Amino acid sequence: MPSRHGFRAMGTDVLLIAPRAHRRLGEAAEEVERLFGREERRFSRFRPDSELSRVNRSAGAWTGVSRGFADLLAFALEAAARTDGRFDPTVLPAVVAAGYDRDLDEVPAGAREALRPTGPCGRWREIELEGRRVRMPTGVGLDLGGVAKGWTVDLAARAAVELGLPWAVVNAGGDLRVDGACPGIWVGVDDPEVPGAEVGRLRLASGALASSSVTRRAWGPGLHHLIDPATGRPSDGRVLQATAWAPTCAEAEVATKAALLEGERFLERAPGLLVLRGGSIHTSFPSEGEAAA
Amino acid sequence: MTDRARRRRASKRELRAWAWIAGGLAFFAPWAGLGASPKPAVTAASEGERPVIVIHRITRRVIVHEPAEAPVTFVVTDAAAAAPSGRGTVPAAPATTTGGS
Numbered sequence: 206m207p208s209r210h211g212f213r214a215m216g217t218d219v220l221l222i223a224p225r226a227h228r229r230l231g232e233a234a235e236e237v238e239r240l241f242g243r244e245e246r247r248f249s250r251f252r253p254d255s256e257l258s259r260v261n262r263s264a265g266a267w268t269g270v271s272r273g274f275a276d277l278l279a280f281a282l283e284a285a286a287r288t289d290g291r292f293d294p295t296v297l298p299a300v301v302a303a304g305y306d307r308d309l310d311e312v313p314a315g316a317r318e319a320l321r322p323t324g325p326c327g328r329w330r331e332i333e334l335e336g337r338r339v340r341m342p343t344g345v346g347l348d349l350g351g352v353a354k355g356w357t358v359d360l361a362a363r364a365a366v367e368l369g370l371p372w373a374v375v376n377a378g379g380d381l382r383v384d385g386a387c388p389g390i391w392v393g394v395d396d397p398e399v400p401g402a403e404v405g406r407l408r409l410a411s412g413a414l415a416s417s418s419v420t421r422r423a424w425g426p427g428l429h430h431l432i433d434p435a436t437g438r439p440s441d442g443r444v445l446q447a448t449a450w451a452p453t454c455a456e457a458e459v460a461t462k463a464a465l466l467e468g469e470r471f472l473e474r475a476p477g478l479l480v481l482r483g484g485s486i487h488t489s490f491p492s493e494g495e496a497a498a
Numbered sequence: 499m500t501d502r503a504r505r506r507r508a509s510k511r512e513l514r515a516w517a518w519i520a521g522g523l524a525f526f527a528p529w530a531g532l533g534a535s536p537k538p539a540v541t542a543a544s545e546g547e548r549p550v551i552v553i554h555r556i557t558r559r560v561i562v563h564e565p566a567e568a569p570v571t572f573v574v575t576d577a578a579a580a581a582p583s584g585r586g587t588v589p590a591a592p593a594t595t596t597g598g599s
Contacts (some may be wrong), residue, residue: 207593250544379596390591393575395597398556403575405560406592410569416596448596469563473583476568486555490572491565493588 211233214241215354217378228371237361238355248353251308256276264341284459285329291463293434295329297346303439305430326434328365355458358382382413382454397446397480415457417465418446444468
């Protein structure tokens with residue numbers, strides 16, 4: 206039975222899983238917590254003193270940023286281009302218009318009855334990034350919430366292994382990364398419609414998994430945090446929950462956003478699992494039986 | 499027959515009336531007993547709106563697409579039970595979960 210160390214950061218529960226009673230476990234746990242604290246201070250849109258808030262306030266002018274900020278922004282812009290804008294780091298005005306304008310714990314359910322008018326997103330193409338300088342277009346806001354979480358999960362899992370753990374799993378609210386020589390762990394896939402139940406299990410030996418669900422971080426009928434950049438409104442497609450595998454957690458985060466909007470077509474080119482409205486589950490993960498055969 | 503005996507004899511109409519009265523009493527006696535019996539105390543909560551329990555039954559259907567290359571394998575579990583059944587290699591509880599955030 207592996208050891209587990211849990212704490213709260215980035216508005217979610219974070220869990221470090223590592224070989225039982227390893228002598229570097231305490232040190233690794235401290236480092237993982239430190240990294241989450243550092244990246245939260247950098248990327249939180251709810252902290253006025255975060256680097257992200259400072260960049261958003263400086264729209265229209267060139268702003269100097271840290272190397273970590275520039276690296277993630279470059280990754281996000283490249284991901285937006287690769288997914289043809291299905292992943293969009295500039296959905297902030299749309300998320301705020303939908304009612305998610307403060308930490309979710311403070312967004313009372315049902316309090317936001319109507320959406321404020323908003324339009325399509327997609328202005329990530331206008332963001333200029335040169336080395337460690339960025340210029341945001343006026344009227345555009347960055348929201349790197351999900352991808353920053355995945356990015357931090359990757360950093361934390363790597364750091365834990367570099368500190369001497371043979372392997373480590375870091376899970377932040379369902380976005381998880383396996384690093385090192387892991388013997389394989391079982392990961393339950395939550396049922397988006399039945400709290401406490403699961404729709405299946407995944408056995409993961411390496412890489413990362415991420416999930417996005419329209420039933421989580423929701424505060425009213427049709428009001429949730431997953432914005433369709435084409436409309437600027439919370440997505441209302443057939444997919445309730447998308448789970449994707451990728452070599453890194455940041456990549457898996459991007460993949461779930463694409464999967465949520467593309468539906469079954471996503472499974473033709475990538476490993477994933479979709480729970481659709483009406484009850485059906487579509488997956489391109491190999492089944493346990495096939496893998497054993 | 500004497501006059502006294504003739505006075506005691508009830509008419510058909512009287513007999514019918516007495517029969518109706520006796521039948522009515524017999525019919526209502528149980529309700530009267532129930533009405534007179536002590537009642538359980540009524541709380542404020544139970545006087546309010548009754549809770550409605552809505553049961554949603556979801557039938558899951560798994561459609562497996564052409565498997566993609568990945569170091570991940572999938573096992574279907576019972577959505578209602580949160581634990582797979584009849585699969586010896588799958589532990590009763592997963593090490594962790596994923597489900598969107």
